[in-house]
Amino acid sequence: NAGVTQTPKFRILKxxxxxxxxxTQDMNHNYMYWYRQDPGMGLKxxxxxxxxxxxxxxxxxxxxxxxxxxxEDFPLRLELAAPSQTSVYFCASxxxxxxxxQYFGPGTRLTVL
Amino acid sequence: GQQLNQSPQSMFxxxxxxxxxxxxxxxxxxTWLWYKQDPGEGPVLLIALYKAGELTSNGRLTAQFGITRKxxxxxxxxxxxxxxxxxxxxxxxxxxxxxNLIFGKGTKLSVKP
Numbered sequence: 001n002a003g004v005t006q007t008p009k010f011r012i013l014k015x016x017x018x019x020x021x022x023x024t025q026d027m028n029h030n031y032m033y034w035y036r037q038d039p040g041m042g043l044k045x046x047x048x049x050x051x052x053x054x055x056x057x058x059x060x061x062x063x064x065x066x067x068x069x070x071x072e073d074f075p076l077r078l079e080l081a082a083p084s085q086t087s088v089y090f091c092a093s094x095x096x097x098x099x100x101x102q103y104f105g106p107g108t109r110l111t112v113l
Numbered sequence: 114g115q116q117l118n119q120s121p122q123s124m125f126x127x128x129x130x131x132x133x134x135x136x137x138x139x140x141x142x143x144t145w146l147w148y149k150q151d152p153g154e155g156p157v158l159l160i161a162l163y164k165a166g167e168l169t170s171n172g173r174l175t176a177q178f179g180i181t182r183k184x185x186x187x188x189x190x191x192x193x194x195x196x197x198x199x200x201x202x203x204x205x206x207x208x209x210x211x212x213n214l215i216f217g218k219g220t221k222l223s224v225k226p
Contacts, residue, residue: 042215042216045214090156104155
């Protein structure tokens with residue numbers, strides 16, 4: 001199993017540009033998450049999904065959109081990139097139930113100039 | 114948003130020394146998790162704690178779930194160079210969304226060989 005994979009690994013955007021961060025998991029997990037990690041900080045939840053077709057906001061959803069059309073994929077979209085969105089983005093997945101571990105992808109480092 | 118207080122922020126230790134770090138919260142959690150993040154990688158789960166007072170080991174790592182449910186600590190015994198990285202605590206409430214992991218800001222561990 002590859003686990004959780006994310007693409008791209010690095011990206012530089014200009015202000016106002018849009019992009020989609022891709023996330024795929026091959027563990028047949030129902031739950032998927034998007035976090036952002038700013039320098040010297042812990043991770044903050046942007047959006048999560050409990051299954052295909054179901055998504056919900058986390059702590060910092062503004063400026064982002066998500067969709068979940070399949071169990072495997074959970075893309076994160078930035079419509080109008082802003083410098084405040086410069087961060088490292090992590091996707092994670094887990095099985096159902098509170099005791100199920102969240103497995104993280106390697107991250108996407110995004111810079112908005 | 115809610116935050117965890119994790120300390121120390123960073124530490125330098127000699128190889129072979131024991132390490133201790135902790136997290137405190139103003140609110141009660143039902144699960145405490147400890148993750149390690151290597152440079153350029155996503156966090157990897159080290160230990161999960163599900164019950165107040167629980168003491169769990171994973172090799173040279175030992176973590177405890179505080180009796181008050183508002184704190185947790187992680188100990189690393191006989192540190193080695195590969196212990197270098199950032200350690201995050203995370204707390205989780207139950208009854209709400211499984212996505213509600215609250216992360217500390219991390220403890221950066223550096224080992225002098």
